[in-house]
Amino acid sequence: MNQLIIEGGRPLHGEVRISGAKNAALPILAATLLTDQPVVIQNVPHLQDITTTITLLSQMGSSVTMKESMGLEVVNNNIKSCFAPYDMVKTMRASILVLGPLLARYGQAEVSLPGGCAIGPRPVNLHLQGLKKMGADIQVENGYIRAHARKLNGAHLNLEMVTVSGTENLMLAAVLARGTSVIENAAREPEVEDLGRCLIRMGARIDGLGTARLEIAGVDELLGTEHHILPDRIEAGTYLVAAMMTGGEIKVRDIQPGLLDAVLERLREAGAIIDCSENLIHLRMEGRRPLAVDIRTAPYPGFPTDMQAQLTAMNCVAIGSAAITEDVFVHRFMHVQELRRMGAELRMDGSTVISNGVPQLTGAPVMATDLRASACLVLAGLVASGTTVVDRVYHIDRGYETIEEKFTRLGARIRRVSASEEYTPVATD
Numbered sequence: 001m002n003q004l005i006i007e008g009g010r011p012l013h014g015e016v017r018i019s020g021a022k023n024a025a026l027p028i029l030a031a032t033l034l035t036d037q038p039v040v041i042q043n044v045p046h047l048q049d050i051t052t053t054i055t056l057l058s059q060m061g062s063s064v065t066m067k068e069s070m071g072l073e074v075v076n077n078n079i080k081s082c083f084a085p086y087d088m089v090k091t092m093r094a095s096i097l098v099l100g101p102l103l104a105r106y107g108q109a110e111v112s113l114p115g116g117c118a119i120g121p122r123p124v125n126l127h128l129q130g131l132k133k134m135g136a137d138i139q140v141e142n143g144y145i146r147a148h149a150r151k152l153n154g155a156h157l158n159l160e161m162v163t164v165s166g167t168e169n170l171m172l173a174a175v176l177a178r179g180t181s182v183i184e185n186a187a188r189e190p191e192v193e194d195l196g197r198c199l200i201r202m203g204a205r206i207d208g209l210g211t212a213r214l215e216i217a218g219v220d221e222l223l224g225t226e227h228h229i230l231p232d233r234i235e236a237g238t239y240l241v242a243a244m245m246t247g248g249e250i251k252v253r254d255i256q257p258g259l260l261d262a263v264l265e266r267l268r269e270a271g272a273i274i275d276c277s278e279n280l281i282h283l284r285m286e287g288r289r290p291l292a293v294d295i296r297t298a299p300y301p302g303f304p305t306d307m308q309a310q311l312t313a314m315n316c317v318a319i320g321s322a323a324i325t326e327d328v329f330v331h332r333f334m335h336v337q338e339l340r341r342m343g344a345e346l347r348m349d350g351s352t353v354i355s356n357g358v359p360q361l362t363g364a365p366v367m368a369t370d371l372r373a374s375a376c377l378v379l380a381g382l383v384a385s386g387t388t389v390v391d392r393v394y395h396i397d398r399g400y401e402t403i404e405e406k407f408t409r410l411g412a413r414i415r416r417v418s419a420s421e422e423y424t425p426v427a428t429d
């Protein structure tokens with residue numbers, strides 16, 4: 001297993017380019033199942049979750065090729081199986097996104113039911129309820145969702161709570177259903193909108209993108225297209241927070257600053273000087289420590305749960321106390337225990353973490369438990385004194401492209417070691 005070894009305490013300075021958004025690329029890869037024509041996707045990030053999705057599609061019969069100019073071409077004119085096995089789904093829950101398109105185009109799907117997850121229970125009941133309302137016959141047996149539908153029908157779907165992948169799965173089904181579907185209380189995340197834009201390019205008829213009410217008129221067939229994935233707002237936010245924590249200065253390029261409004265507002269409150277232009281965010285701390293900020297996570301346009309762990313890490317070294325409340329995944333606090341091992345003063349109260357900032361964290365061996373928790377441990381390591389060893393780096397490779405290279409270019413001392421060369425501290429006794 002790989003580890004990241006970080007020698008902390010160096011302010012970050014420089015520029016970083018942001019990759020395409022993982023959480024937009026995943027549903028868009030699933031959307032390719034809706035047509036037998038080629039779909040070319042540009043700005044696909046090089047991440048483990050993308051590799052897993054390509055493997056899953058290939059097992060079903062997709063032909064996936066990397067084109068010049070970094071486009072990924074997916075052709076689904078020879079799908080042989082509508083099956084997503086447990087082995088795939090257990091490594092990546094987003095595999096559930098093939099359910100809607102398989103059912104809409106092939107009338108059947110067998111997808112392993114995702115299990116528990118390090119960030120808490122993540123049921124898919126709303127995906128299944130919505131598909132049933134569209135006329136699908138769905139049984140959950142032996143750990144699998146077995147779904148059939150001769151033809152899906154448009155339906156009025158009022159989602160009990162805002163769900164990103166639930167909205168996406170239902171959109172992916174509704175675009176080929178007979179008649180019109182309305183999705184109320186739909187997720188408004190920019191990645192959902194990006195999926196919608198790609199579907200519209202493929203010939204889908206969707207009104208209300210970016211709002212909580214989507215109206216989708218089903219069409220008989222969808223066509224091939226070319227789509228450029230939007231930038232990853234969470235990757236961008238993670239680098240901004242790293243620069244803040246180390247008192248540095250950073251230019252984040254290839255980003256749409258508007259995607260991060262809720263995050264930038266909090267970073268300004270924490271003392272950052274931030275200037276934005278079309279594709280750039282410039283953040284300066286001028287050697288100052290951040291001020292602690294209160295946060296409550298919420299669906300977009302609220303503060304994203306995927307930035308909660310990073311802001312918790314920032315509050316650990318900020319001036320003052322603050323409370324961060326997690327309202328999307330109320331158990332998403334596995335990182336708290338690890339941050340405490342680095343000297344953080346954190347106290348849990350239900351789904352709120354209360355921090356009392358300390359001037360200095362100390363490096364320690366720590367364990368990554370999920371993607372954003374591991375990112376927050378890297379951030380803590382970058383500001384801590386001494387050496388931090390982050391274990392189980394595969395979590396971070398699911399969502400951050402070449403993270404150690406990007407941080408190295410910003411002046412960090414960070415390196416990856418493989419299992420055979422694992423870091424062992426020198427014994428001093």
Ligand code: EPU
Pocket residue numbers: 023026094121122123124125126127128161162163164165166305306328329330371372399
């Ligand atoms: N929920 C239900 N029933 C459902 C679906 C969701 O109760 O059928 C609940 C969940 O338990 C949770 C809330 O609704 O409390 C929101 O979950 P959502 O369905 O929106 O999450 P998701 O679609 O599984 C996506 C991202 C996550 C991100 C969340 C919230 C992808 C592939 N994943 O997950 O990203 O945290 O939305 O924004 O898009 C990450 O990138 O690190 C990550 C975990």
